[in-house]
Amino acid sequence: MPKNVMRRILVTGATGQIGSELVPELRRINGDENVIVGVHRRPPSDELKDAGPCEKVDVTDRESIEKVVDEYEIDTLYHMAAILSAGGEKNPWLAWDVNMNGTYNILEVARERSMARVFIPSSIAAFGPETPRDNTPQETILKPRTMYGLTKVAGELLCNYYFEKFGLDVRGVRYPGIISYKTPPGGGTTDYAVEIFYEALKHKKYTCFLSEDSTLPMMYMPDCIKATVDLMDADLSKLKHHTDFNLAAISFSPKELAEEIKKHIPELAVSYEPDSRQAIADSWPKTIDDSAAREEWGWRPSYDLAAMTEDMLKNLRIRYETGQL
Ligand SMILES: NC(=O)c1ccc[n+]([C@@H]2O[C@H](COP(=O)([O-])OP(=O)(O)OC[C@H]3O[C@@H](n4cnc5c(N)ncnc54)[C@H](O)[C@@H]3O)[C@@H](O)[C@H]2O)c1
Known part of the structure; x- marks a missing residue:
């Protein structure tokens, strides 16, 4: 094609x-x-x-x-x-x-x-x-x-x-x-990594449904x-x-994400109360070898944890300030 x-x-x-x-x-x-x-x-x-x-x-x-x-x-x-x-x-x-x-x-x-x-x-x-x-x-x-x-x-x-x-x-x-700021996720185990941004900006606190060391590919x-x-x-x-x-880009734990967000919102308080989604997270990889995608069709991600966090906060702030949220 x-x-x-x-x-x-x-x-x-x-x-x-x-x-x-x-x-x-x-x-x-x-x-x-x-x-x-x-x-x-x-x-x-x-x-x-x-x-x-x-x-x-x-x-x-x-x-x-x-x-x-x-x-x-x-x-x-x-x-x-x-x-x-x-x-x-x-x-x-x-x-x-x-x-x-x-x-x-x-x-x-x-x-x-x-x-x-x-x-x-x-x-x-x-x-x-x-x-x-x-x-x-x-x-x-x-x-x-x-x-x-x-x-x-x-x-x-x-x-x-x-x-x-x-x-x-x-x-x-x-x-x-997948982490994004336009449309909320539809009920997955990695949804915490989106929710935490909304709560950090709105309430400066977040209760995570996975344990702090649950590293997952994002x-x-x-x-x-x-x-x-x-x-x-x-x-x-x-x-x-x-x-x-x-397909891989970044892998991080809830604690690492919270630390990255705290660089922008130091008051953020995060607690951890794992629920039934913890067992699902425990059965998934921490990091992924995506060399086949890189070799066969030239896959390269652009965003690391710091760049993703900065862009999420910038765009969600705009959405809050313009009354979209
Ligand atoms: N978002 C992620 O983190 C993620 C991660 C891995 C894989 N995926 C995959 O990517 C794809 C898209 O995921 P997403 O995050 O946009 O999911 P989502 O839950 O946000 O959206 C799925 C959409 O499917 C629609 N839907 C449900 N039942 C339907 C039906 N019978 N007919 C037509 N539509 C129906 C829902 O209304 C919803 O709008 C899915 O195959 C998902 O498994 C997503």
């Missing part, structure tokens, strides 16, 4: 944490009218609604996908609809339905129409307690214990099957925890968007992997 070709794109789950920032970037590249926001329950922001088309898409209902895909002659899908780790443990039946049947529906719709390219993300939740936690290799043990994690492993394998069996160009990364949203766009632009002939790229 050459870079200068305009695509007709549908983003499912587009009003979520990642979709709501991916859509403006895809619209910048491909034109506002060529990127459709797939809405399910969570309504679109004014920014998404005012700039281009928004349509109802429930990924568990194949007809609702087909209707939008055919009406807008979609040739590229970004499938961001999912139930995440913490939400998935509250309702594992829904997580199975949305993550497995939703992904299967997306793949079938794309296969039947010979779509140009499909992006379906996986997660560090694909790893489990038996996986080496330091510098987790690309090829490793995938035995997660959460419903979310097992749907991500099955999803990776299913996507790879569609690539090998049907030649459908499906691509995906194992996103780490990434700032601009890097997440860059990785997504770059992988979809990559030359297929250079890719040895397709649907399961390890």
Whole structure:
């Protein structure tokens, strides 16, 4: 897919944490009218609604996908609809339905129409307690214990099957925890790393639901968007992997993040009261080896802990001061 070709794109789950920032970037590249926001329950922001088309898409209902895909002659899908780790443990039946049947529906719709390219993300939740936690290799043990994690492993394998069996160009990364200031996260184990910024600015105190030393792989949203766009632009002939790229940027513990925020807000008081999400965090890697992504499509993150913290605080302050929060 050459870079200068305009695509007709549908983003499912587009009003979520990642979709709501991916859509403006895809619209910048491909034109506002060529990127459709797939809405399910969570309504679109004014920014998404005012700039281009928004349509109802429930990924568990194949007809609702087909209707939008055919009406807008979609040739590229970004499938961001999912139930995440913490939400998935509250309702594992829904997580199975949305993550497995939703992904299967997306793949079938794309296969039947010979779509140009499909992006379906996986997660560090694909790893489990038996996986080496330091510098987790690309090829490793995938035995997660959460419903979310097992749907991500099955999803990776299913996507790879569609690539090998049907030649459908499906691509995906194992996103780490994503940190952002525009749209709140949708119920994951790394959500603390977003919440702490809001609470630091508003109340100067935060109670963290993970222990202070729970180091996890994280990434700032601009890097997440860059990785997504770059992988979809990559030359297929250079890719040895397709649907399961390890992806890393920064790893830190809640205590290290709190110390970094305290450089800007010294009064911040953080206490730790681990809840059920601690067990999930304990089964995930601390650091990730993403050399396959670096070698095959030139992945390089831009933000370290200090740069991410400074930018988060700067932008959230603006949002508080202008009454957006
Ligand atoms: N945010 C992270 O830290 C993170 C980390 C690893 C992987 N991921 C993956 O990235 C993708 C996007 O995640 P996100 O953080 O934006 O999630 P999110 O929870 O913020 O958004 C997901 C969206 O999916 C929608 N949705 C739920 N059920 C649906 C259905 N039946 N049909 C259509 N839409 C439905 C929700 O309304 C929501 O807007 C997911 O595949 C997720 O597993 C995210």
